[in-house]
Amino acid sequence: MVIVLKSGTKRDEVNGFIDSLKTLNVEVHRSEGASQVVLGLVGDSTRIREEQLRAHHLVEQVIRVQEPFKMANRLFHPDDTRIDVTGIDGTIRSIGGGKLGIIAGPCSVESIEQVTLIARNVKQSGAGFLRGGAFKPRTSPYSFQGLGCEGLDMLLEAKKETGLPIVSELMTIQQIEVFDDVDIIQVGARNMQNFNLLRELGHCRKPILLKRGMASTVTELLMAAEYIMAGGNENVILCERGIRSFDSFTRNILDLSAVPVLKKKSHLPVIVDPSHATGIRWLVPSMAKAAIAAGADGLIIEVHNNPEAALCDGEQSLTPEEFDSLMKVLRKYAAIEEKVFA
Amino acid sequence: MVIVLKSGTKRDEVNGFIDSLKTLNVEVHRSEGASQVVLGLVGDSTRIREEQLRAHHLVEQVIRVQEPFKMANRLFHPDDTRIDVTGIDGTIRSIGGGKLGIIAGPCSVESIEQVTLIARNVKQSGAGFLRGGAFKPRTSPYSFQGLGCEGLDMLLEAKKETGLPIVSELMTIQQIEVFDDVDIIQVGARNMQNFNLLRELGHCRKPILLKRGMASTVTELLMAAEYIMAGGNENVILCERGIRSFDSFTRNILDLSAVPVLKKKSHLPVIVDPSHATGIRWLVPSMAKAAIAAGADGLIIEVHNNPEAALCDGEQSLTPEEFDSLMKVLRKYAAIEEKVFA
Amino acid sequence: MVIVLKSGTKRDEVNGFIDSLKTLNVEVHRSEGASQVVLGLVGDSTRIREEQLRAHHLVEQVIRVQEPFKMANRLFHPDDTRIDVTGIDGTIRSIGGGKLGIIAGPCSVESIEQVTLIARNVKQSGAGFLRGGAFKPRTSPYSFQGLGCEGLDMLLEAKKETGLPIVSELMTIQQIEVFDDVDIIQVGARNMQNFNLLRELGHCRKPILLKRGMASTVTELLMAAEYIMAGGNENVILCERGIRSFDSFTRNILDLSAVPVLKKKSHLPVIVDPSHATGIRWLVPSMAKAAIAAGADGLIIEVHNNPEAALCDGEQSLTPEEFDSLMKVLRKYAAIEEKVFA
């Protein structure tokens, strides 16, 4: 940690401040310039509260040298984390560590027929996981809010039929118990900093698919992962899904540079959601390909058998045929990147 | 609702599409140009799902003419809403409708002595409400997370001593029951789109102080208010607290134009949080004054007896003396705007 | 300057790097932690190129402690700069140092009658300066581009009639010569980093009204001012006019916290343009008042005798009557802030 003192701080004030820092069990190195004093703190600075330093009347600036996340930090865990999911048929499907996890399915579960049909289709095209929303976070209280537990049951039925592990979004702590048979629990962008929920998910052992908040930095995303990991659950998959920007042509701006950045800073697998990032069907294939080229460990893509009749997000859903074509191209990209579909 | 069809749409496709729209019980007006057809939908369009229209293969663009919020809409409720809070001594303090609600207090409740001392100070300076955090949303799982229920008890003690109604942040549905004696429940920026929480708060009758999310539009803020109001609780106070931007000098960018915009679109009272918006103590007074000048119905300001020792956000807290000076100036601004402190 | 080395850097690499830094005539202080080495550079670091350091293979991070601007820096020029303009009648009107400069007039000069009429009106209401665009930066090549030199002549005519000093936007180096009788030269937001233009303006002695770019940080604005000042022209007026953000309700987001931030970092006067910041007529008064409350040294406001017929930006122009009412309220705000109209 580096502390820049205000210009004009007197020598004895500096000394007093250094003494107070030393009581916190850190070594303090002083660099004295013509107009400013800079202090370097060395040692275990975890007991030092950065914001308290910032509030000090002598302090101009506090610069953190170490990343604030630990368990998610690649520094202390150099190897890639791979998330393994064992299917009902015993097959293991993985995300990370050279395995590409392709998660596909409808935005919302609408009926058993719909979700089973789509599940069969995406499985045939090579998807490894089935997604489907039962509880939906909607901007308007007057929009369709998902089928709830009933939707979850339909999803489980599709899982039974196809063997595909399922991914679904959970919105409250109370719902955790009904997600018992869901293979990967999704935390949506709007809940990325719902810290109570994250902490609770730290106590289960299921993989958590954690989506980046719409205006969250990569550090904040890693701190959210840290909340889950600090509770004991290290099975976190990070997901870039677009951030807010000034250009409203696409729903969000897909930040693909976040993929290599996250992978450099952390050992956790990183996947990309081109459907929500763009909100536009014809942009999904190019962004899916770009995500693999950027180093993503997987994709989560919305597929609907009849997008025009979808109860939710039809404008960004691929048809099963479009998804199938895309998968064929993605295989070529995966080959270049020396990765295999889970 | 206005629908722009793709250029090249054939006449019989247009006719078929119009017929399908008419089954939804709306009138359809057609404007046919050289290269494009534009349809105007008239009537009760609430049963039409905008996103389904967007997903239609003939549709280029869907433009909503009416605001998506109803209960929060000034159009259907022209008069200002005023939130009244009756104190334990029977005094009524108000926010909105010409009354300025000044809410002041520490970021976190730290001890009975601390919160009571600050409460007495801010009351003397003219604050109408006491704020204090018991449950704290923190970016890091390793930061101080608030004193919880114990903190809430200290806050209630300070309320008993000073008679000031209290404002505190609630983070989960489970906490609602322990907030029984809290006068105004705060929903933080990170929870602005925690829809389950909002819906639950719609069932209580307490005033809800709803903070704008860091990257939420004013329409999204009003839709969040709509979630609460749709449940039956019309006592919502909106709060602008700074939005994310590219310049990192201040923690956020205080969007003061949101104040008159919100007040034009909605009848709900709008207050401003200059402390969180800037994150810097010396910016709070100028932004507090500007907020009143911009038409705000109140302010929420962090005050701490010893900012340098604060367990949270000391760098943005005013001392009681600074707060007192500020209040003296704010009275002059309030007089020009013909508003009175609650 | 503080340099953080990559973790894992070997001792002799550190020594070699320090030796190379010492050849640049700075003192180097070393803080050695468990996993990382931090270097503090003391002395005249102006000869050190920060980006070259960043490119070094041992370097993780370079942190600049001193601001990169000098002539604009309040540290080396503690007193407020006041810009004085002597009118054709000998009257001195000022901006900064307790004087509020109110600049008002049409977006575009359209005719002698129009600009003279508006000039007379705004003068009567108390404006100190007349604005009017002759050369207009327009997003579309097909939009009205201003009357050019002819428009400038009309503006000069209005100056002769009313005695008001005039402010007009210059777009190219070639235009400098025709701006001889313009009192304050405006550099628009899109030209804030037109460095050749800025450098050229450093060679004249006229006050320059420098508008903040739509996505420029306050530091970049001050660096743009530095370009002008480094050339010898210290008469720079900074102008906040709204920045790009994700919410498109207003044209831009007026960043009022930039006013006190700029005034703390720099001695230059800071004015606000509520017309371009919001793009909406009914938002101008509240933002004008808020700007004064935030500490601005002046305002630049669009006024048009017939906004509905304006050739440019009518939707954000006040009528002379609206401007007059606003000025009456602004006087009260100015009185609280102990400032007088120029």
Add this chain to the structure above:
Amino acid sequence: MVIVLKSGTKRDEVNGFIDSLKTLNVEVHRSEGASQVVLGLVGDSTRIREEQLRAHHLVEQVIRVQEPFKMANRLFHPDDTRIDVTGIDGTIRSIGGGKLGIIAGPCSVESIEQVTLIARNVKQSGAGFLRGGAFKPRTSPYSFQGLGCEGLDMLLEAKKETGLPIVSELMTIQQIEVFDDVDIIQVGARNMQNFNLLRELGHCRKPILLKRGMASTVTELLMAAEYIMAGGNENVILCERGIRSFDSFTRNILDLSAVPVLKKKSHLPVIVDPSHATGIRWLVPSMAKAAIAAGADGLIIEVHNNPEAALCDGEQSLTPEEFDSLMKVLRKYAAIEEKVFA
């Protein structure tokens, strides 16, 4: 064009307004709802000034249905534009229409030896064009500003030696004459809305490489291209180079979805600059690959023989070896996309 009138507008006001619109030679279709009237304008609306409509007291909202750009619009020019550059040896190199243009070279030209060495290297690796800055737009007046005309001469020398066409940035109208032997003129992000410069470049016949401004929408970029094209120069290459965002880890956020969006809206070729977008060397390869996957027609990449000693942007430059490895992988991506290097 669709006009939404304010709710409460009276029938005769509506009629009067429609009559005034009809004098502009457009057909007006009226859709009358319960609370609002919507007008659809059909015909040649180019003579209608949108902003004048917005300023009208009866108007709530004006919605443009047609894109404001014409010559850049794919609607009126369905085939891809391909930019051909004939080298001094008679070889034609192209960008667009299935040809990938790879432009590589140093940020700044530093010496004949440097630029010739790099030119030879990048040519050998397969680059089709040599880039090099002679006039540099720098945030600080105290930074290295480029070698100017001397630098241009060195670049021309490297062109003579290697046969590679050259690309260099022009900053002012005055410089146009010295760019006679430059093959592609670059307009930097900060000059994207320097309309006088754009208009002047419309009068030459050289290809213009137009970089997107840091906070410009894709529509604004296309309008800037329109300025050049309206002058008669249709040889415009668009370049995505990262936009401003709230996360400061990377210098900018590379907006790769802009590539397919631009290519859908316009027939002009679109290239990507991964070096400036990220500002970080180790991110360049992944973003270069992702750009090709997203459909880009080329790349502009900074290469320096000794990044640590570069006078500019060394931290984002690849070494010739790194560039060579990257080119090998890019060939595989190009093959999938069925494109060939120019």
